[in-house]
Amino acid sequence: MTERQTRETRPQRRAWWLPDIPPVRHSEKLVSAAAAVLAILSLAAFTMHFFGGHSLPFLVASMGASAVLLFAAPHSPLAHPWSFAGGHLLSALAGVTAAQLIPDITLASAVAVGGAVLLMLAARCLHPPGGATALFAVLGGEAVTQAGYGILLVPVGVNVLILLVLALVINNLTPGRYYPPGLRRVTEPLTENWPFGQFRLARGDLEAALQGMDSYIDVSETDLAQIFSLAMQHAHARRLGEIRCGDVMNREVPALEYGDTLERAWGIMREGRYKGLPVIDRSRRVIGIVTIIDFLKRVDVQTTQPVFQRLAGLIRRTLDDHSDKPEAVGQIMTSPAATVEENAHLATLIPLFAANDIHHIPVVDAERRLVGMVTQSHLVGALYSWRARVS
Secondary structure, eight states, X not given: OOHHHHHHHHHHHHTTTSOOOOOOOHHHHHHHHHHHHHHHHHHHHHHHHHHTTSSSOSSOTHHHHHHHHHHHSXXXXXXXXXXXXXXXXXXXXXXXXXXXXXOOHHHHHHHHXXXXXXXXXXXXXXXXXXXXXXXXXXXSOHHXXXXXXXXXXXXXXXXXXXXXXXXXXXXXXXXXXXXSTTOOOTTSOOOSEEOOTTSOEEHHHHHHHHHHTOSOOSOOHHHHHHHHHHXXXXXXXXXXXXXXXXXXXXXXXXXXXXXXXXXXXXXHHHHHTOSEEEEEOTTOBEEEEEEHHHHHHTSOOSSOSOHHHHHHHXXXXXXXXXXXXXXXXXXXXBSSOOOEETTSBGGXXXXXXXXXXXXXXXXXXXXXXXXXXXXXXXXXXXXXXXXXXXX
């Protein structure tokens, strides 16, 4: 067997005992662990303070399993707020019902978990730790059994509410994370169609693919679309070689500030034949972008004057103390603006242009300060040069 065949068969041999989990950065592992520590510590301290004197447990053990999902895999559909809250509450309902109707504790435990799975799937709130909550309702002891359906409020409901609040706060305060799943940052290149290759893959195609699997897949169509986009970007980067946005951008592009007049902005764009200009703050960080479209959107449509006269009226500075039209760049700019880092690969521009339907993207450095501007013309020129080299 050749060395290549050995490398290819080795993952297959271990696939049955070692899951093929995507690699995670060490920093992300530490952040997940620290978030779980903070969340469980806060949950335990709060519930112990307010409910520690009760006969019921103040902390439900299955919350530890939920913390793994909420803080180690917060983007998973299994960690969605409805999956988390509904999964625990419905599982507790199934557990209490089984405990009260079935005297045999062994059979009651089995029916509780089975009922929990059925309810969670029916209500679209599958959350694996819910199975432990169902068992808690059966095996939690005499105090839990006597409390009956009351455990849905205390301790299960209280635990769920507090941990959900902690998940919302901690995850959304952690850079690079968002919670609940499906909540996207405006800077991420999302679009309904992904224009790679010779076809356009629509979001409905991804939904159909997930349904065709005929089993529960722990990924949403949004995340699958993101995976597909990043994979295609990587494929393009591999083919194009090491071409960075900073290699093709225009470094001499002028910039505007929030308070600049429309007259000044239009004058710069007309003189330099720019179709768009970035808007920066005093630290040269990009806060928006102004394009010809932004001007045209504010043109008065209630008059019969020719469009150029209406545009001139918008641009002309008002000398009175009060004005009914925008006067400053900040009043018409598009904000926030899509940006790209100068060290980013050229292939990252493709989904950015497609997702935002734009022709100009400000280029920033590692500190998010403006260093240039890249346009669709720059992208087309770089791709043409690459094509000429390889053909």
